[in-house]
Every structure is written in structure tokens, then in C-alpha cells.
Amino acid sequence: MGKLGEKYIGTFWAYDKDDNAYKINVFSSIIDCGNAQDPNATRLGLNRLCTEDGLAVNVVDIENGEFLIVQTNTSIYMKRNTDLQS
Secondary structure, three states, X not given: OOEEEEEEEEEEEEEOOOOOEEEXXXXXXXXXXXXXXXXXXXXXXXXXXXXXXXXXXXXXXXXXXXXXXXXXXXXXXXXXXXXXXX
């Protein structure tokens, strides 16, 4: 049992205070959880976020869409869609 690799989950865009865009990729680890009944069973584990060029991204405040590019200490934010009606 152990980690079998990663699965691409999706992409989103985030922006810094100067409105520079960053493409953020989301990957999830694939965990081996096989047993006697299903020896090939797997499940998704923890997510990993990174920029398009491979820099690590941490979640700062998920409810407010705030993230941090670790290596550059750059705060980035998801833009809220203000066109949505309540």
C-alpha cells in the first residue's frame, strides 16, 4: 500500500494585487487501498496546488479565495463573479 502517483483534477485562475494572472493546477494523490476483495482498489488522497511553472501554492483562506505562491511569497486571489444574483 502507498501512493501510486497523481491525478490531474483541474485548473483555475488567480490574480495578484497588480492583476497579474496565475494559472493554478490542482492534482490529487492516488492512494492504494487494495484488499482481499478488491486488490486494485484506489482512492484520491490530498490535493496539491501549483502554478503552471511548478511553484507550490498554499491555501490561506479558502472562503475568501486567498492563496500564496510559496517560493515568491506572492498572495493571489480568485476573482469573485459579481454578476451572480442572490
